[in-house]
Amino acid sequence: MSDSETVVIDLKDLVQQHLDGRKGFANTKKLRKMGLEKYCEWKEGELAKQIAGRSAKL
Numbered sequence: 001m002s003d004s005e006t007v008v009i010d011l012k013d014l015v016q017q018h019l020d021g022r023k024g025f026a027n028t029k030k031l032r033k034m035g036l037e038k039y040c041e042w043k044e045g046e047l048a049k050q051i052a053g054r055s056a057k058l
Helices: 011-020 028-034 036-057
Strands: none
Touching (some): 011 036, 028 036
């Protein structure tokens, strides 16, 4: 086994932080167009892509 650490990231919590304004802001135009539930699903996917991209560079 390798010595790498496993890090668990709660994407739902990150999305909620963006919606609350604690960490960035929600895209209100996209939010109105998609609705809250679909926007949250989309945002989770976008955050997952960003996190995967960062971990790939390490």
